[in-house]
Amino acid sequence: MSLSILDLEAIENLRALSPGDGDVFLKEILTIFIEDTPARIVDLHNSRASVDIPGFVRAAHSIKGSSSNVGATELRAIAEHLEHQARTNGLAQVEVQVAELEAAFLRVDAELKKLIGG
Helix, strand or coil: CCCCCCCHHHHHHHHHCCCCCCCHHHHHHHHHHHHHHHHHHHHHHHHHHCCCHHHHHHHHHHHHHHHHHHCCHHHHHHHHHHHHHHHHHCCCCCHHHHHHHHHHHHHHHHHHHHHHCC
């Protein structure tokens, strides 16, 4: 399954929420995502290490939602898979997917920074 890093339609939808502001709103939303997601990834690692399944599910769900909002399709799909995996099978087999999620975030981060000039 090959998903694009960014769904540009989602970016345009965000841009349309505040037309004519020179992308101030868009940049604000994307910056929050860029700054917040690493903390959610730390939450994944911490909850996995302490076998806190509800905490892991919350972190994965948060990443899934925020990724969906900014059009980070690949990242959203991995987070959704992790959320489902943790709910149904616990945390025994999530390490590889957490690493995939981190790599996907780095790709999204680079693309978003290009968009906002960061």
